[in-house]
Amino acid sequence: MSTPMPRPGQHLPGPPTTVDPDRIHAEVDGLLARLDSVGPADDDANGHGRIPGQAQLLEQAHEVLVHALATVDKI
DSSP: OOOOOOOTTTTSSSSOOOOOHHHHHHHHHHHHHTGGGOOOOTTOSSSTTHHHHHHHHHHHHHHHHHHHHHHHHHO
16 A cells, blocks of 8 residues: 655645746846846946846846756655
């Protein structure tokens, strides 16, 4: 006699969550495409001012991927 194993996220209220890979690809690709358009501040002669803006875009892309993985883990 075996006890059924609960599936991850089965205990969460609401309808089951789904993940749309095409939407995730499009969102991440859109963020990465903007990396080259980040410009330095007017007073930044060396161009190092681009790094914080690019880091912010990479962080946003990372958050999209982390959220997708967390959602898949619950399915």
